[in-house]
Amino acid sequence: QSLTDSSVLESEKDLFIHLQADKTNNTLSICDSGIGMTKSDLVNNLGTIAKSGTKAFMEAVEAGADVSMIGQFGVGFYSAFLVADSVSVHSKHNDDEQYIWESSAGGSFTVIRD
Secondary structure, eight states: OTTTOGGGGTTOOSOOEEEEEETTTTEEEEEEOSOOOOHHHIIIIISOHHHHTHHHHHHHHHTTOOGGGGGGGTOTGGGGGGTOSOEEEEEEOTTSOEEEEEEOSTTOOEEEEO
16 A cells, blocks of 8 residues: 555654564564554454465465475464464554454454554
């Protein structure tokens, strides 16, 4: 969206990605200045295995594909569950309130207003 409508970046024109490791709490925080996701985006893009590419990746692996092809299926986000007990995504889109998407894998998730 920001490629076709630069006004969505007016609140933060400088794009960035910051990583912060917290060894005390065993967490890794990734913060970016992207356009964010609406509540609907969080549900549809993070909460649906079919949208994520995970299902397609697993089907390809079962059919004999090389596991190193994981990046071609949009599964990067879900790889967080390989090393984390839970994942939280805090997101604010210009057209919506700020929401938190949380999951401990297992096929369920919650979305609450922040």
